[in-house]
Amino acid sequence: MIFGLEFPAIEQLVEWPNAFGDEGVWYGFNKIALINMVALVATSLVFILAARRKTLVDGTLVPRGPRNLIESAVSFIREGIIMETVGADGLRYLPFLTSLFFFILIGNIFEVIPFFHMPANARMAGPAVLALLTWIYFIAVGLKHQGLKYFWNSVAPPGVPKALLPLVIPIELLSTFIVRPFSLAVRLFANMLAGHILLVTFSVLCITLFSATLLALVLPFSFAMLVGLTGFEIMVAFLQAYIFTILAAVYIGSSMHAEH
Secondary structure (H helix, E strand, C coil): CECCECCCCHHHHHCCCCCECCCCCCCCECHHHHHHHHHHHHHHHHHHHHHHCEEEECCEEEECCHHHHHHHHHHHHHHHHHHHHCCHHHHHHHHHHHHHHHHHHHHHHHHHCCCCCCCHHHCCHHHHHHHHHHHHHHHHHHHHHHCCHHHHHHHCCCCCCHHHHHHHHHHHHHHHHHHHHHHHHHHHHHHHHHHHHHHHHHHHHHHHHHHCCHHHHHHHHHHHHHHHHHHHHHHHHHHHHHHHHHHHHHHHHHHHCCCC
């Protein structure tokens, strides 16, 4: 309790009882599971519906409606992420990176959706699974392009003097195969959780001040901050999806060529 205002415990901000299934069982289904399922279905439906909406104009198929929007988004990922980080060789991985971007973005945007007010990635399990998937993916890409030499090339980059290899190999091993997935998961999780806590804090503050007496004078300022933070969190939801995707593209690109 601060200045007579009672704020919920941190456990109440990130944990919910299962809708069905006992607590602690693997098949339990709660709010986070629902949001992830909606994000998965929405990501799939967006592309399915967009693919169906085509208009024939002068013998040419022209995108319209949601297809036009999705094509713009895919073009952004292709030109702004893949071409900038990997090059034309990375276009074969456009479906994976696009799916990754939209799934994370939709899961994040639930932060500001009424009745949900929770980003799926404010729980560590989701970002950890996405980071592990990316880790498996860029290793598979490395094996595909370089064979088993990929592991040696990753820990002993070409051009490093042999005398420095005992120092470089442990550093590169830790950096490439441990720090990469860990940093991917923690960055996404920490940013979304921090934003969630901020929004909940100012929401509770507004509700409390509305029923208070003298402290009600602070309500307009608290509400204005809440509105501003809501807009900021929408930007963060997009930014974190972008950062996760562009880092995944960088890791894939580095796995394709030994010289990287």
